[in-house]
Amino acid sequence: DTEVTQTPKHLVMGMTNKKSLKCEQHMGHRAMYWYKQKAKKPPELMFVYSYEKLSINESVPSRFSPECPNSSLLNLHLHALQPEDSALYLCASSPWGGWDQYFGPGTRLLVL
Amino acid sequence: DQQVKQNSPSLSVQEGRISILNCDYTNSMFDYFLWYKKYPAEGPTFLISISSIKDKNEDGRFTVFLNKSAKHLSLHIVPSQPGDSAVYFCAAAGNAGNMLTFGGGTRLMVKP
Numbered sequence: 001d002t003e004v005t006q007t008p009k010h011l012v013m014g015m016t017n018k019k020s021l022k023c024e025q026h027m028g029h030r031a032m033y034w035y036k037q038k039a040k041k042p043p044e045l046m047f048v049y050s051y052e053k054l055s056i057n058e059s060v061p062s063r064f065s066p067e068c069p070n071s072s073l074l075n076l077h078l079h080a081l082q083p084e085d086s087a088l089y090l091c092a093s094s095p096w097g098g099w100d101q102y103f104g105p106g107t108r109l110l111v112l
Numbered sequence: 113d114q115q116v117k118q119n120s121p122s123l124s125v126q127e128g129r130i131s132i133l134n135c136d137y138t139n140s141m142f143d144y145f146l147w148y149k150k151y152p153a154e155g156p157t158f159l160i161s162i163s164s165i166k167d168k169n170e171d172g173r174f175t176v177f178l179n180k181s182a183k184h185l186s187l188h189i190v191p192s193q194p195g196d197s198a199v200y201f202c203a204a205a206g207n208a209g210n211m212l213t214f215g216g217g218t219r220l221m222v223k224p
Contacts, residue, residue: 004155042201042214043156056211090155099144099205101212103155 004104006091012110015081021107023074023091031097032074034066035090037106043090049074050097081111115139116204118215125222131189133218135202138183142204146212147176147187150199159200160187192222 004025013019023032031050035043048056049068057066063085065077074091088108092101117136125131135145143164148156162169162176162185169176175188189196202215 006155040217042216045211048211088153092155099146099161099203099212100158102158103148105155106153108153 004091004093004102006089006104006107008107009105010108010110012112013078013081014112015083017081018077018079020078021076021089021091021109023076023093023104024072025093025102025104026072027093027095027102028071029093029095029102030071031094032068033092033094033101034074034076035092035103037088037090047076048097055097078109081109083111085109086111114216115142116202116213116215118200118202118218120218121216122219122221125192125220127194127222127224128191131187131192131196131220131222133187133189133200133202133220135185135187135215136183137185137204139204139206139213140183141206142213144205145176145178145185146203146205147174148201148203148214149196150201150217156201189220192220194222194224196220197222 007022034046037043046060047066052068063080067075088106090106091104094101146161147159150156160174162178178185199217199219201217203212
């Protein structure tokens with residue numbers, strides 16, 4: 001298994017909803033990442049987990065809450081989002097937390 | 113301050129000809145440089161990389177050139193094919209390796 005999977009592919013939520021994005025990889029990678037990408041912009045790093053511990057939080061608002069239950073899974077819990085949070089949310093993994101990151105297909109989120 | 117820049121937002125090339133995508137960076141601490149290709153509604157796919165100790169890396173139709181003194185890298189695709197039409201992101205990483213800095217992307221259109 002050489003891919004990063006993300007569910008759901010699309011998500012529409014209201015500003016009072018609570019939802020979660022899921023990411024999974026079975027390549028034995030020890031680092032996992034969340035990125036946010038707005039249209040026509042490059043991906044922006046949000047969080048990095050290294051060996052299941054949060055190692056980088058790029059000053060992301062607390063309405064985004066990451067969780068790494070085990071080395072293969074990464075969740076992003078969403079609560080009280082704003083319309084400007086609508087974006088493509090990308091998960092990536094890396095064997096040792098280096099530059100060789102493999103991206104999932106993303107979840108396209110729309111906040112109404 | 114953008115540390116990685118792709119100054120051409122778009123590029124149009126005829127099928128069979130060479131596509132040259134350019135990328136400039138400002139941080140001399142970057143050690144690895146990567147190119148990702150992205151189709152709409154998909155995550156970025158790793159294409160090719162180069163270490164700062166090299167000036168050229170080739171993989172099939174794709175060649176990346178690095179000019180450290182000019183802080184410039186380029187991706188050559190030859191011959192270009194319609195399936196190459198996508199957005200190409202240049203990315204850079206320091207020797208700590210765990211964070212990628214992306215350029216703004218260049219949309220390549222290869223016309224049949």
